Amino acid sequence: MSCLEAKKPSLFISEPLTTVSQPLSLLIAILKSCYGPAGRLKQLHNGVGGYVCLTSQSSAILGRLSVSHPVLKVLTASVQNHVSRFSDCGLFTAILCCSLIENFKNLNIASCTVIKISKHLLSLCTDYLKSEACGCRVSVDFSNLETLLCLVRSILTSKPACMLNKTEVDHLAVLIVKAFMFTVPCHPEAKPVLGKCVTVPVKGRRVLDSTVIPGLLIETPEIQFAKPFPVRRTTSDTVKVAVFCVSMSGDLFDPEEGTVTVHRRISLEMSELDQLLNVGKQLVNDEVGLVVCQKVIHPSLKQYLKDNHVVAVDRAGLSVMEPLSQVTGNELVLYWLAAMIYCTNDHRLFYENSKGVDCSQTQYQLIADAFCHSLESVACSLSHDDGEILTDMAYGHCWLVPSGFPSVTNWSDLLSKCGCRINSSTKDLNWRHLRPLFGSSPIENCPKEPSVKVADFMMLDCFAAKYNGLQVAVETANLILDLSCVIEDQN
């Protein structure tokens, strides 16, 4: 008997932005404290002794948080979407987006104006980032691995929860670059296609035991009573492989509704098993030497295959299914390559009068300030030990001062390298504090282009991910500012 429940009416929430301040500031606090190589970790758990997730990664945090405010739902969904595409710069995107909402909300300027101008500012930023004059972009020299290694090392060191020491970071960086090199085809065709890299996590082993193996590694449960037997081979001495993504455990189909009535003398399980054994017979007839099943294979079928010298691997998992079908002869999937990389720790600031935007000079100034302060606040969240953050007036790069030096007049003496370690400090540099709360005088001219020479200790970020993150943040903030009501389906 089923019970019908009356549908609940939808919930109408008007002006969702008015109630978002408190949860937004909490979310921003969580995200900011996670940012950067010195970011703090979060323990996510259910409070009753369950599994503890220790992380500072945006995908892990946002994936587990169940935010209920509609505005935050929009925000996290949009960041997660970015992360699912680029696997990088999630925290940057989230923090920038939150800051933009916070700063714009306090302006008391009509949202349509804010949106228009922020779009314009975004286009200025993206144009600059793409231009040749961009002072924070490094092009990759593929004749030399140094830049790629720098990029990988920067990403690895920004994950404090991994607890990697320098040797381990170097080892992993080399492996990752090596794995990438393996994906580049030896004989370039008209339309070169990169190969795919599969990660197999092995628990309980040391980081330095990690390795790159050409081909596909499939984990199997310990092969019992392992007496290696000769695998069936075809006449051309290759092994035929059959891949199953459905369960072969002999489960019955599960009727959603209704009941199946069976005579007692008929065993559904046995008939199901007979079907499986028929499949097995077919496989043996087809000279298959290796059967890989994503799920479980029935022990009887396994026994049958083994007796016929067919290797059966079950519980292979979803992650190897697609690569397996590739290895065994299907088409390769295009692997996207981030070729452009730019410096992570500085954010270019621009002020420019625009034509064609309908607003007063003051309004424009206010919105542009809010935009810049949002960018600055991302940069500021790199510091976690109460240290100062400075920017120089020549390059516009970001400089981190360790805590314990409250006000030194001559910063040039204290600081040697900027955050991304491209620029060295010189006596003639002028400094200002980066404090998102206080408006401060901007750089008057376009920043100088540093003489970029890639060294092995530089901090680099993936250009494409950051570029996209910037756009996602601004566009999501604009979307949220534009929300006037939320209708929630409560069923």
Add this chain to the structure above:
Amino acid sequence: MLAMAFRAVNSRRHIGLQQLSSLAWAGRTLLGPMRSCKFVVDESTNESMLICSALRLIESLDLTSAAGQLLNETIQAQNKEFKIGMSTLLFLVGAWSNAVLECLQQNVPVSAIVSVMSEGLDSCCEEVQCLQISVHDVNKELCSISVRPSASESKASQIPGHSSLNHQIFLYFQKDISASERVPRNSCFPQEADCNFNKGLVWPLASFGSVASLVRSVDDKSTSVVSGSGVSASICKQKKLTHSRYFSTVAKSHVSTHLSDCQVYLSGQSARTCECCGLGYLAMALSHGNQPSVKLLQSIVEYQHERAECSGSSQFSIAEIATCCLPGLPESYSCVCPGFIALVSPEQATVIKYFQDKSLWILLMDGDLTEQYRHLGFTKPRNVKTVVEYPSLQEGGSRDLWLSNMLDILISLKVNLVLVKGDVCENLMERCIANNILVIRSVTQNVLSAFGKVTGAQPVTYLTQLRAACLGSGVWVELWKGCDERAMELGQLVPVRIKVQGIPLLTAVLTTTVASKMQLIEDQFWTFVYRLHHALKDGKVFLGGGAVEFLCLSHSQMLAEQSLKLADKSAVKESHSPQLAASSSEYKAVVLRALATGWNLYLSVIMCNTAKAASEFEARTLIDHHLQKAADCGSPSAYVLKEFRRGGMFRGCSIPSAGSEEGVKVYDNVTAKMEAWRRALDLVLLVLQTDAEIIIGPKRSQLLNSHSSSEFMFL
């Protein structure tokens, strides 16, 4: 509108680190070779258990806090990979948590603590490489000791420094031993039989009276929170208390005159000096004073060595060792037997009489032997209704049908013996007994594998799969007889021995009259087996007795001094920013000293536990004295080596030898130890870097209504 609770962690008085430190404090007496045991009492069932390892302790503690959960995971991970080093790990977690809290008090930035601590440990690990010695060299060295004439009459296999106390121990125990429990001359480890008798009794003396603390559990788990000073514990309900007092009655039946050929064979082996096989000596050096296990392991090593010479297999194979716990028998009954020894019910034991002197067919099953059991990954269908045409058929029900079907399969293939990995249906068990089929449940995977290899049996999951080709043959079953050649019945269970010609499997029979010690004895035995296993796997060992930790202490102190000097020196002016360099050097010194504190505490607690020092103060004075001497010597590592050779500070804590000045040299595992350090430090640093707990799931709404809701922020 609230979906998540959030608690910020105070950075100066880090809650997580405090939790770690207080949890770890409970384990400080478990450190070192002379560890004190703890009674874990479950107040709800009044059952108690004697524990002696960090793993058992952590299983018994209330770990609902996030930090506790992480600690548990870390210890479980170490256990999974090494089975040893958990106590070291637990202790260092506590020591370094406290040290890091001190650093926070001195306003050292978190990032500086993290980087300097882990670099410091890496540097220590490199420094102590000079204290590694290859297993080959250990064997040579120990063999050279053994050929020296010993004060005792017995030959080289006699453990140095053993005989002097034997007599005393013998007297001590004599009054407790009834005539019926006298160990006969022809026992498992005969050197001189009397001497052997004494040795078998060394163990109780060593472990009696060492029960130091009682960990009480609290009925209501929710109230048992970790406080600053104490930790409350509770036994997990699912824990198998294998040594309930009902097991401890010793009945003497089944007295048999059969000679146990295999045991005699083994005894003959252990009586020889074993120049051929240095592993026995290595085992002794790794035993850290656990004499009864040494004897058992030496027997195992010799037996396996013998096999390895014949078959060319590996020297020491951990997969070919099983244990059988027999609570209720005196510890002198402990021995090693080829084959597999299992406990069965008296009803099943009657089947064995029928088997006498008969070669049997064996079946291996890798699941449960019940009607309901299905292999992993099989989901039972819902919504399936069975119809029956003739109600009369239903009389016995489908259950009987299954029973008779299964029995038919077993009988038709003439199966005599079934080893089942999981559980067995009681009714089927009864029917099998009636048909003279012996079914043994809860058999471990490695035992199944060993029987599979040697008999050719292939394991099946269901009896319906069974074909004649899956069966193995050539198996013999008999009642197990102790070293006095009597079969025995222990309360409700009877030990039986299953053997096959040429089976590499060995069963260590572990006995004790103190039922609550059973788990502890088994744990200690395995710890020791794994120590030898890892030593051979590494191919090298560390100088033991605290030598390695002492060098770490001395090294980290030296690093701290260096960075202090650097802070003062004008040399830093050469660097770009002298101020920055000076300040970071100062931080560095503070953090490195914190790292050293951990080693210092470790050494002093071990010295107290082993009674090398009467108090922590005395221990520290002694350590400082040696540190000073090491510094004066110029090369601390050379000093440590010298002290170790001399048998000074780092001597073993076994009973000192009567004949020679030298104490017993002890060695430690290399990889397991260094991994334990690294894991301990990683855990502390991870918790240090945590600034907030985020509580997700249903607990959030409870928090919202609870009195502590002010501590939380809700998203």
